[in-house]
Amino acid sequence: MSRPLRTICLLALATACGPSATRNAPAGDSAAAAGATASDTGAPAQGTRTIGLPQSRAAHPDTNPPANVSHGEAPIGAPGARPPVPAALAPRDPGRLHRVRLEMSHTTIEIAPGKRYAAWTFGGQVPGPVLRVRQGDTVDFTLVNKAAIPHSLDFHAAEIAPDKYYRNLMPNDSISYRFVARVPGAFMYHCGTAPVALHIANGMYGAFIVDPAAARPAAKEFVLVQSEFYLTPKPDPQGTYSIDWNRMLGLAPDHVVFNGRASQYAEHPLEVRPNELVRMYVVNAGPNRISSFHVVGGIFSQVFEDGATTTPLRGVQTVNVPVGGGAIFETRLREAGEYPFVTHAFADATKGAVGVLRAAEPGSAPAGPAAGQH
Ligand code: CU
Ligand code: CU
Numbered sequence: 399m400s401r402p403l404r405t406i407c408l409l410a411l412a413t414a415c416g417p418s419a420t421r422n423a424p425a426g427d428s429a430a431a432a433g434a435t436a437s438d439t440g441a442p443a444q445g446t447r448t449i450g451l452p453q454s455r456a457a458h459p460d461t462n463p464p465a466n467v468s469h470g471e472a473p474i475g476a477p478g479a480r481p482p483v484p485a486a487l488a489p490r491d492p493g494r495l496h497r498v499r500l501e502m503s504h505t506t507i508e509i510a511p512g513k514r515y516a517a518w519t520f521g522g523q524v525p526g527p528v529l530r531v532r533q534g535d536t537v538d539f540t541l542v543n544k545a546a547i548p549h550s551l552d553f554h555a556a557e558i559a560p561d562k563y564y565r566n567l568m569p570n571d572s573i574s575y576r577f578v579a580r581v582p583g584a585f586m587y588h589c590g591t592a593p594v595a596l597h598i599a600n601g602m603y604g605a606f607i608v609d610p611a612a613a614r615p616a617a618k619e620f621v622l623v624q625s626e627f628y629l630t631p632k633p634d635p636q637g638t639y640s641i642d643w644n645r646m647l648g649l650a651p652d653h654v655v656f657n658g659r660a661s662q663y664a665e666h667p668l669e670v671r672p673n674e675l676v677r678m679y680v681v682n683a684g685p686n687r688i689s690s691f692h693v694v695g696g697i698f699s700q701v702f703e704d705g706a707t708t709t710p711l712r713g714v715q716t717v718n719v720p721v722g723g724g725a726i727f728e729t730r731l732r733e734a735g736e737y738p739f740v741t742h743a744f745a746d747a748t749k750g751a752v753g754v755l756r757a758a759e760p761g762s763a764p765a766g767p768a769a770g771q772h
Contacts, residue, residue: 480508480511480659480662481666482657482659482662482663482665482666483523483525483657483658483659483662485620485621485622485656485657485663485668485753486619486620487528487530487607487619487620487621487679488528488530489530490530490531490532490607490609491530491531493535494532494534494535494536495535495536495538496529496531496535496536496537496538497538497540498529498537498538498539498540499539499540499541499542500520500521500526500527500539500540500541500542500551501520501521501522501542501543501544502518502519502520502541502542502543502544502545502549502551502567502589502602503518503519503522503544503545504516504517504518504519504545504546505517505519505522506638507519507523507524507601507658508659509524509627509639509653509655509658509659509660510653510655510659510660510661510750511660513629513639513653514633514636514637514638514639515601515627515629515638515639515640516600516634516638516639516640516641517600517601518545518549518589518597518600518601518602519601519602520551520587520589520602520603520604523658524601524603524625524658525601525603525604525605525623525625525657525658525683526587526602526603526604527604528604528605528606528607528621529587529604529605529606529607530606530607530608530609531579531606531607531608531609532579532608532609532610532611533579533580533581533582533608533609533610533611534578534579534580534611535578535579535608536576536577536578536579537553537556537576537577537578537579538574538576539553539574539575539576539577540572540573540574541567541572541573541574542567542570542571542572543567543568543569543570543571543572544569544570545569546569547569548566548567548568548569548591549566549567549589549591549597549602550564550565550566550567550589550590550591551564551587551588551589551590552564552587552588552589552590553577553585553587553606554585554586554587554606554722555579555581555583555585555587555606555608556577556579557577557580557581558575558577560590562575563575563577564590566591579606579608581608581705582608582609582610582611582705582707583607583608583702583704583705583706583724583726584605584606584607584621584679584680584681584704584705584724584725584726585605585606585607585608585681585704585705585724586603586604586605586606586681586682586683586722586723586724587603587604587605587606588602588603588604588683588722589602589603594685595646595647595685595686596641596643596646598625598683598684598685599625599626599627599628599641599646599685600641601625601658603623603625603681603683604623604683605621605623605679605681605724607621607679608705610707612707614677615675616675617674617675617676617677617728618670618671618674618675618676618677619676619677619678619679620668620676620677620678620679621657621678621679621680621681622656622657622678622679622680622681622739622753623656623657623658623680623681623682623683624654624655624656624680624681624682624683624684624687624689624719624741624751625654625655625658625682625683625684625685626651626653626654626655626684626685626686626687627639627641627651627652627653627655628641628642628643628645628646628650628651628652629641629642629645629652629653630642646685646686649686649687651686651687651746651749652749653749653750654687654741654746654747654749654750654751655750655751656750656751656752656753659750660749660750660751661750661752661753662753663739663752663753663754664738664752664753664754667736667753667754667755667756668753668754668755668756669756669758670731670755670756670757671757671758671759671760672731672732672733672734672757672758672759673730673731673732674730675728675730676728676729676730676731676755677726677727677728678691678726678727678728678729678739679705679724679726680719680724680725680726680727681719681723681724682719682720682721682722682723682724683721683722684721684722685721686721687721687741687743687746688718688719688720688721688741688743689718689719689741689743689746689751690716690717690718690719690741690742690743691716691717691718691719691725691727691739691740691741691742692715692716692739692740692741692742693727693729693731693737693738693739693755694737694738694739694740695731695735695737695738696729696730696731696737696755697713697714697715697729698711698713698714698715698717698727698728698729699712699713699728699729699730700712700727700728701714701717701725701726701727701728702725702726703717703723703725704723704724704725705724705725705726716742731755731757733757734757734758734759734762735756735757736754736755736756736757737754737755737756737757738752738753738754738755739752739753739754739755740752740753
């Protein structure tokens with residue numbers, strides 16, 4: 399498609415898919431935004447370029463975006479933004495026995511610029527650490543509860559009895575066990591303590607990658623965990639938000655994010671090279687919203703649903719990642735440029751489930767902090 403025509407199509411889609419939120423800004427937002435950057439307020443920071451409509455609580459979206467607007471709902475390359483949570487998938491430890499120790503604790507995280515959230519975590523971070531093993535490897539696992547309430551952990555990558563191993567741990571309790579990761583894929587792990595939606599919505603999830611016994615081809619690899627945050631109307635006196643249970647039950651997230659923070663990979667694009675094989679492991683932690691994963695300007699050469707190795711989809715545009723599931727997406731970006739990746743459920747992209755793959759030859763663009771490795 400020629401560039402002028404492509405621009406027109408993107409404009410049309412951006413307009414059609416603009417935000418339509420009717421909930422007004424929580425009163426606490428103004429306090430939280432006291433030190434906010436321009437990106438908080440929806441106005442492009444100086445020197446940045448907006449590729450989407452600003453996230454807004456306005457009753458009606460802006461239907462007259464500037465000419466350079468396309469998909470995506472956040473400024474690209476906002477200067478001064480916090481470093482992103484690394485999206486590069488680290489290489490696997492070559493050993494066949496993996497000793498993993500996770501502590502569960504409560505801490506404050508940042509889920510959007512200037513917006514702090516009282517999270518429940520694995521390893522003090524949201525998402526929890528990415529775990530990666532090879533099919534047939536043994537995981538020697540220890541879980542410790544450093545929080546003041548019961549928690550637990552459910553590995554979707556394991557085939558073991560939940561009543562034995564996924565039981566609630568009281569504060570300061572721990573459990574150790576081993577299992578064999580028999581099935582390759584992109585799996586979720588999460589706290590399974592009731593109510594599970596509360597524990598997941600508060601941040602207790604992560605990705606567990608099991609590589610097939612026959613290695614996949616070398617690629618630039620990223621891991622993206624999609625999830626949602628449901629906020630109280632106002633933060634507490636320390637400026638920290640916590641979960642609004644009724645908004646969670648009403649399926650009305652304030653932020654839908656990749657790797658725990660809204661729009662972070664729009665601010666800090668993921669760097670790739672034109673035509674190199676890009677592999678994205680996408681896990682959808684939810685707790686509620688299906689991810690319709692799509693790369694603007696790209697077509698997936700292969701998608702392995704849940705990581706199944708035998709029956710990849712070929713030549714597809716968008717594939718759903720169910721809540722509690724995962725998929726492995728492969729593509730090659732055919733020319734230099736910035737390619738947004740989104741959930742094509744665009745209300746959720748508006749709320750932060752958007753990022754950018756920047757395809758550039760080495761030396762032709764500044765190296766991004768999230769540049770990956772394989
Ligand atoms: Cu929990
Ligand atoms: Cu589960």
